[in-house]
Amino acid sequence: MHDEKLFKQPPPQYGDCPICFIRIPSLVTGHRYMTCCGKEICSGCEYAPVYDHQGNQVDNKKCPFCRTPDPTSVEEAVKRLKKRVEVRDAIAIYNLAVFYRDGTCGYPQDYTKALELYHRAAELGYSGAYLGICSAYNNGQGVEVDKKKANHYYELAAMRGDAAARYNLALDEGNAGNWERALKHFMIAVGCGHVKSLKLVKSMYSDRHATKDDYTKALQSYQKYLGEIKSSQRDEATTAHEQHRYY
Numbered sequence: 736m737h738d739e740k741l742f743k744q745p746p747p748q749y750g751d752c753p754i755c756f757i758r759i760p761s762l763v764t765g766h767r768y769m770t771c772c773g774k775e776i777c778s779g780c781e782y783a784p785v786y787d788h789q790g791n792q793v794d795n796k797k798c799p800f801c802r803t804p805d806p807t808s809v810e811e812a813v814k815r816l817k818k819r820v821e822v823r824d825a826i827a828i829y830n831l832a833v834f835y836r837d838g839t840c841g842y843p844q845d846y847t848k849a850l851e852l853y854h855r856a857a858e859l860g861y862s863g864a865y866l867g868i869c870s871a872y873n874n875g876q877g878v879e880v881d882k883k884k885a886n887h888y889y890e891l892a893a894m895r896g897d898a899a900a901r902y903n904l905a906l907d908e909g910n911a912g913n914w915e916r917a918l919k920h921f922m923i924a925v926g927c928g929h930v931k932s933l934k935l936v937k938s939m940y941s942d943r944h945a946t947k948d949d950y951t952k953a954l955q956s957y958q959k960y961l962g963e964i965k966s967s968q969r970d971e972a973t974t975a976h977e978q979h980r981y982y
């Protein structure tokens with residue numbers, strides 16, 4: 736029962752971009768969280784110039800979704816984030832947890848508080864917050880080191896579409912010699928757009944831990960993912976700025 740749930744291809748982690756309606760890439764540089772409206776915007780829409788009704792390019796340092804100008808100071812950005820935390824925005828709560836973990840942006844370092852906030856963000860639907868919990872258990876930050884618990888949260892993140900968590904689970908299985916389970920995890924991660932996992936399926940094939948058919952399937956699955964996230968606007972953004980790379 737547990738395995739059945741664990742090895743199911745999860746839905747896209749971030750859904751569709753609210754502006755272009757194309758699937759948001761899983762690569763971290765392929766999307767950006769806006770503290771003004773709490774939206775995840777794709778790199779293509781973030782980069783696209785904004786025009787006024789006369790066709791003149793306006794200052795594009797504005798949120799492409801709600802048109803709020805970008806914050807001009809760290810203080811202003813933190814103030815906005817606090818407002819989003821008040822309306823129970825999961826990603827904002829996660830970001831606040833990171834401030835507590837690192838003791839930055841005017842917050843004292845407090846691992847216990849960070850952990851509590853990770854849990855809240857995860858419960859409110861932000862799968863990335865599970866990785867924060869994993870790292871707390873792996874490093875003993877605010878809790879005793881507990882690899883079993885860390886593994887449990889990697890599984891929860893993976894089931895919600897987090898490819899990095901899935902990749903971690905695959906490596907653990909591979910290290911334990913459980914090639915079949917490792918391959919299953921890698922294949923799902925590839926479907927989530929995880930290119931490192933695709934490379935590892937290839938090396939598993941070279942080492943005869945996977946078949947040619949497995950590798951072909953992985954390639955097809957990655958092509959399918961690319962088909963869902965590719966857009967000319969995103970390509971343009973990547974060509975202009977490497978920091979907008981989305982796959």
Ligand SMILES: [Zn+2]
Pocket residue numbers: 752753754755756757776777778779780781
């Ligand atoms: Zn978009």
Ligand SMILES: [Zn+2]
Pocket residue numbers: 769770771772773774798799800801802803
């Ligand atoms: Zn906005």
